[in-house]
Amino acid sequence: MKEKILEIISNYNKDKTRLMDILHDIQSVAGYVDDESIELLHQELGISTSQVREVISFYHFYSNEPLGKVNIYLNDSVTAEMHGREAILETFEKECNVKEGSVSEDGEFGLFHTSCIGMNDQEPAAIINGKMFTRLTPYRVKEIVKDLKGGKDIKELIYEGDGGGRNALPEIHSMVCNNIRRRGALLTHDYTPFEVTKTVLSNTSPDEIIDVVETSNIRGRGGAGFPTGMKWKFGRKAKGDHHVIICNADEGEPGTFKDRVILTEFPELVFEGMVIGAYAVGADIGLLYLRYEYKYLLNYLNKVLDDMRSNNLLGKNINGIDGFNFDIRIQLGAGAYICGEESALIESLEGKRGEPRDKPPFPVEKGYLNYPTVVNNVETLALIPKILTKGSDWFLSLGNKASSGTKILSISGDCNYPGIYEVEWGTSIKDILDMCGALDVQAIQVAGPSGALIGEKDFGRTISYTDLPTGGSMIVFGKERNILTDVVMNFINFFIEESCGSCSTCRNMTTVLKERFTKILDGKGVPSDIDDLLNWSELLKVSRCGLGQTAANPITSSITNFRHLYENLLQKNVEFDTGFDLEESVKASCAAVGRQPILHNM
Amino acid sequence: MNNTIKFKIDGKEIVAEMGKTIVEAAKENGVYIPTLCNFPGVPPKGGCRMCTIKINGRFMTSCTTPAAAGMEIESDTAEINDLRKSIIELLFVSGNHFCPACEKSGNCELQALAYKYQMMVPKFPYSFPLKEVDASSPKIIKDQNRCVLCQRCMKTIKTEDGERYFAFENRGDKLEVILDPELGQKMTDEIAKLAMDNCPVGSIIQKEVGFVEPIGTRKYDKEPIGTDIDV
Numbered sequence: 001m002k003e004k005i006l007e008i009i010s011n012y013n014k015d016k017t018r019l020m021d022i023l024h025d026i027q028s029v030a031g032y033v034d035d036e037s038i039e040l041l042h043q044e045l046g047i048s049t050s051q052v053r054e055v056i057s058f059y060h061f062y063s064n065e066p067l068g069k070v071n072i073y074l075n076d077s078v079t080a081e082m083h084g085r086e087a088i089l090e091t092f093e094k095e096c097n098v099k100e101g102s103v104s105e106d107g108e109f110g111l112f113h114t115s116c117i118g119m120n121d122q123e124p125a126a127i128i129n130g131k132m133f134t135r136l137t138p139y140r141v142k143e144i145v146k147d148l149k150g151g152k153d154i155k156e157l158i159y160e161g162d163g164g165g166r167n168a169l170p171e172i173h174s175m176v177c178n179n180i181r182r183r184g185a186l187l188t189h190d191y192t193p194f195e196v197t198k199t200v201l202s203n204t205s206p207d208e209i210i211d212v213v214e215t216s217n218i219r220g221r222g223g224a225g226f227p228t229g230m231k232w233k234f235g236r237k238a239k240g241d242h243h244v245i246i247c248n249a250d251e252g253e254p255g256t257f258k259d260r261v262i263l264t265e266f267p268e269l270v271f272e273g274m275v276i277g278a279y280a281v282g283a284d285i286g287l288l289y290l291r292y293e294y295k296y297l298l299n300y301l302n303k304v305l306d307d308m309r310s311n312n313l314l315g316k317n318i319n320g321i322d323g324f325n326f327d328i329r330i331q332l333g334a335g336a337y338i339c340g341e342e343s344a345l346i347e348s349l350e351g352k353r354g355e356p357r358d359k360p361p362f363p364v365e366k367g368y369l370n371y372p373t374v375v376n377n378v379e380t381l382a383l384i385p386k387i388l389t390k391g392s393d394w395f396l397s398l399g400n401k402a403s404s405g406t407k408i409l410s411i412s413g414d415c416n417y418p419g420i421y422e423v424e425w426g427t428s429i430k431d432i433l434d435m436c437g438a439l440d441v442q443a444i445q446v447a448g449p450s451g452a453l454i455g456e457k458d459f460g461r462t463i464s465y466t467d468l469p470t471g472g473s474m475i476v477f478g479k480e481r482n483i484l485t486d487v488v489m490n491f492i493n494f495f496i497e498e499s500c501g502s503c504s505t506c507r508n509m510t511t512v513l514k515e516r517f518t519k520i521l522d523g524k525g526v527p528s529d530i531d532d533l534l535n536w537s538e539l540l541k542v543s544r545c546g547l548g549q550t551a552a553n554p555i556t557s558s559i560t561n562f563r564h565l566y567e568n569l570l571q572k573n574v575e576f577d578t579g580f581d582l583e584e585s586v587k588a589s590c591a592a593v594g595r596q597p598i599l600h601n602m
Numbered sequence: 603m604n605n606t607i608k609f610k611i612d613g614k615e616i617v618a619e620m621g622k623t624i625v626e627a628a629k630e631n632g633v634y635i636p637t638l639c640n641f642p643g644v645p646p647k648g649g650c651r652m653c654t655i656k657i658n659g660r661f662m663t664s665c666t667t668p669a670a671a672g673m674e675i676e677s678d679t680a681e682i683n684d685l686r687k688s689i690i691e692l693l694f695v696s697g698n699h700f701c702p703a704c705e706k707s708g709n710c711e712l713q714a715l716a717y718k719y720q721m722m723v724p725k726f727p728y729s730f731p732l733k734e735v736d737a738s739s740p741k742i743i744k745d746q747n748r749c750v751l752c753q754r755c756m757k758t759i760k761t762e763d764g765e766r767y768f769a770f771e772n773r774g775d776k777l778e779v780i781l782d783p784e785l786g787q788k789m790t791d792e793i794a795k796l797a798m799d800n801c802p803v804g805s806i807i808q809k810e811v812g813f814v815e816p817i818g819t820r821k822y823d824k825e826p827i828g829t830d831i832d833v
């Protein structure tokens with residue numbers, strides 16, 4: 001094994017910035033990253049063993065402890081819970097004889113929870129040895145476990161058949177469904193991939209390209225909405241030995257799965273968007289950061305890149321344009337929501353913990369390895385070739401003034417037709433609810449947990465950068481749902497789980513808020529607790545990154561729009577209660593001494 | 603080329619060399635902005651958020667933001683002082699900080715800042731987390747109860763080859779700064795002392811020496827934090 005590990009390390013030229021890949025490779029041959037491998041990494045890469053562990057322990061999918069032969073990662077997003085996750089978990093626990101969060105005694109099965117895996121329209125879902133299993137039922141779980149015990153290969157277990165579209169390709173062969181229910185500017189098949197690269201680039205200057213992108217008024221589709229043309233302009237202006245263009249395919253906002261569908265059906269558009277971006281910005285390095293959960297697309301995406309290389313659409317002097325050298329490498333993530341934040345993503349690409357950087361400097365000035373770096377979302381890049389073919393006027397004719405073009409929504413939850421909807425910006429929430437067959441709606445989470453939870457009075461509002469901005473996640477909650485215990489609590493736990501922890505407010509305030517929120521749920525709340533939640537949430541706004549700054553949104557927006565749900569739980573005519581449970585607190589010591597104290601209620 | 607810039611903090615004109623961070627520039631001009639994770643000579647990493655200021659109405663950290671000509675900065679205002687106090691309170695309730703029994707009392711920046719911002723009882727509930735004390739190194743004790751995860755030891759305590767003695771482990775509310783077990787065994791007295799001195803709190807304590815300087819006569823016992831800077 002030692003030789004194998006050393007070989008892996010030398011495959012990456014002992015380059016510590018490639019630690020992510022090295023750890024993935026070690027884990028795939030050794031099952032986990034054991035102490036001996038860590039020692040070798042320490043010797044070969046010149047970093048202390050703790051520095052290696054620092055990276056391993058940051059990412060959900062690396063392990064320093066033995067995993068099972070089969071590892072099951074069961075999604076714990078709110079939609080999974082709404083669609084029967086509990087029964088699936090129980091069945092896995094029983095059939096595999098293992099508790100969630102551990103490995104069975106015989107070492108056969110590991111069973112773990114994991115944050116949203118981008119399958120919200122086909123929950124409950126799990127990743128089993130890297131393969132995606134969706135729409136699980138207890139029956140199917142029993143069958144899968146039985147077959148695995150019988151020695152069948154994971155690939156033979158997809159009795160559902162493939163999910164259609166390119167999911168059927170042998171390189172993917174997955175049961176994942178695209179569920180495209182509405183096509184617009186991006187998802188319509190009206191463009192021959194690489195046409196722009198082949199016919200436009202050679203007779204258009206980089207500045208002219210940036211002009212078109214800027215005039216189209218396209219803004220980043222990941223959620224932050226930064227004008228793409230401006231970003232490219234900054235990137236082009238910034239000085240550096242190399243320029244970098246990164247595609248952010250780390251969509252981790254619970255409830256979003258549109259990048260998964262774009263990458264499955266339109267990877268050529270995404271990669272061509274990167275090539276055009278590289279030409280415009282002057283980039284020679286291209287990176288696509290693919291979230292680990294979408295590893296099942298990796299071979300397929302690499303094949304698309306290989307085809308591009310053999311057609312001179314990547315590599316040296318692309319399509320005969322002298323001096324236009326650019327290639328793309330796919331970097332697999334390892335399970336960290338925070339890496340969707342562009343500077344955390346860059347840290348991860350450099351083989352480090354995915355902790356956001358302080359800004360300024362922004363990535364366009366100093367990004368990957370300190371080179372000027374443009375980071376764009378999958379959807380943004382996929383729109384670029386079409387904008388350049390059809391023109392910025394066409395793009396401006398879609399959507400509304402502040403928000404041109406279309407937006408791809410990932411809709412899930414309590415609706416009859418969950419899936420992918422491409423709509424023009426400016427579409428009202430009411431229209432969207434009608435489209436997806438959502439009846440008896442109590443609330444909608446727009447833009448994921450970091451967005452807003454809105455109720456009926458806001459259904460007339462529209463998705464727009466000036467009204468309800470969104471990266472695309474939309475989760476519908478019916479009248480029967482308990483918003484506080486089922487929804488808000490799930491989101492609170494999500495932010496606690498996914499905080500990098502490096503800044504004091506996000507690391508600590510999320511748990512303080514949870515304590516106070518739980519106090520209300522436990523029936524010990526008083527009116528001032530609601531004010532505390534609102535006031536204390538303010539402190540999160542000084543956090544370093546978007547995760548921290550929005551981590552209280554589930555609480556604040558549910559108080560704003562559903563205050564009565566909180567008030568209903570408060571104690572009647574009680575103004576003060578510490579929430580301290582004396583009896584509970586002395587339980588352990590009572591058991592130890594074998595005596596019961598006389599408790600005086602304060 | 604003129605290398606000097608001018609900007610304002612709370613209305614006071616600051617003259618500084620280009621490239622300085624706001625914290626540095628302020629300090630040179632006799633304006634104290636509280637810090638905790640910042641440490642001279644190593645790259646800042648706005649981790650504690652204590653030095654938060656407002657520039658044009660936006661919260662920024664002054665340890666990481668370079669000063670620029672014409673900036674109008676708010677620092678010593680009721681709003682910002684209130685949030686700084688809240689951060690200190692948050693750090694207190696998230697760990698187990700019992701000053702009277704701590705070797706760092708009087709030399710502790712967290713304690714000094716709590717006094718400066720007149721913290722009485724934190725407004726947040728104490729979490730009393732269960733934390734470990736690592737005494738495996740012959741030279742130091744790493745007490746997780748008191749660690750505020752400022753990264754100062756991680757950034758400043760290194761071997762000659764640049765390997766770090768201290769590193770992060772886990773993330774989020776499970777995040778800890780741990781001592782590398784191997785390097786911890788090889789630690790010298792000099793390194794141990796430096797680690798203890800660079801720690802703003804009592805999380806790194808040198809073994810076999812203690813209370814050389816009596817409590818009551820220590821740095822912040824004599825003068826409150828920041829008074830050496832503020833004019």
